Amino acid sequence: MTRFDIITCQPHLLTGPFDHSILKRAQDKGLVEVHLHDLRKYAINKHGQIDDYAFGGGAGMVLMIEPIAKCIRELQAQRSYDAVIYMTPDGQTLNQPMANRLSLLENVIILCGHYKGVDQRVRDMFITHEISIGDYVLSGGELAAAVLADSLIRLIPGVLNDESSALSDSFQDNLLAPPVYSRPADFEGRSVPDILLSGNTPKVEEWRFDQAVKRTKRLRPDLLAENKKSTD
Template sequence: MMRIDILTLFPNMFTGVFNESILKKAQEKKAVSLNVINFRDFADNKHKTVDDYPYGGGAGMVLKPQPIFDAVAHVTKDSERPRIILLCPQGERYTQKKAEELAKEDHLVLICGHYEGYDERIREYLVTDEISIGDYVLTGGELGAMVIVDSVVRLLPGVLGNEASPVHDSFSSGLLEHPHYTRPADFRGMKVPDVLLSGNHRLIEEWREKQSLKRTFLRRPDLLENYPLTEKQKRWIEEWKKEEQ
């Protein structure tokens, strides 16, 4: 069973997210243990302060190293090789590939910052990874931690009903996912493509491959820069380029 510890100043933010839908079911199935810890409880001063003014002056407050170091020591005392992740705008941009990498770990510790930033010694001496969920700034790391937990847990064995589901997700193959349709076949004059009703699995797979590639070509061409295109896929792209012209 994977263990994920989240260190935060606002543990109540996680209550609804962790007790609904797939994350709730994953815990019931014993696929993951989700633990939310208030690192303010580890502050060694009588006022339980976790931040202080930055040396050298400047705006805002900085998280002190002591409470976070001690909180991490507490949750990792029985763990051999935990991944200790700092949620930070300066970190590596989060991707599906990173989610797949983290899903192979036994123990993750997510540190949710607040205020102006972290004491640099937390970055330098404590964490193994720094992750950003995008090129924007949030009020804290809690929402980023929720994103990481959700994206990782759904990849754990047995969590999703259909084991093939995560394999065909957008980004898992390097491309965006193909379109999906369900009943009815004709909804107010809007019809499902005939190929999906044909029963010909070879043609259906080729249609899905082509639609996946086309959606990526039109919406996220940057994903194709290092993608190993087949000759057939290259021909499709050339056809679409001619159509654009």
């Protein structure tokens, strides 16, 4: 059982992703628990305040330390957490090797940023991992948290019907996935490559690897450079 506790001031943004498809089936199978925690329940006053102006001035509001600290400490009093992750555009960029490592954890807190982010003392005191899903800014960390959780949950044994499927995804070996085909074998004169219809499994795998290398060289040569660096 892997447990995700997601702290957010916009929990309604996360109900959809976890209520459908693979993520829902993972929960129904008892392989994953996902708990959403509304930061406003930990507000500092009866007005539901969780943010304030930044010291030193400037545009935008900052999520205050007190509500976040109260929520994290309440969770940590109940169980031990392997990671407390903050979703932020200035964090380490999520990639497949990182997802592989994090998918082995049992208890994970994910903190969603909002507005101008969180008080720096939250990051200094509580956060173990700072993760970004790309070099751009979203309105909040909720969608990024859903992306992160999806990338981890699908790797948990038993979540996918065919566990080998995740191992053949793009980026697992620093290569993009090869092209895939399904029925019909011929569509408007465009035919499936003969090798895929041959039934010769070793040759099919050889073709797939060759296609993966060619596609990676064309679209993401940086990945091949990373492969070479790791073998030098």
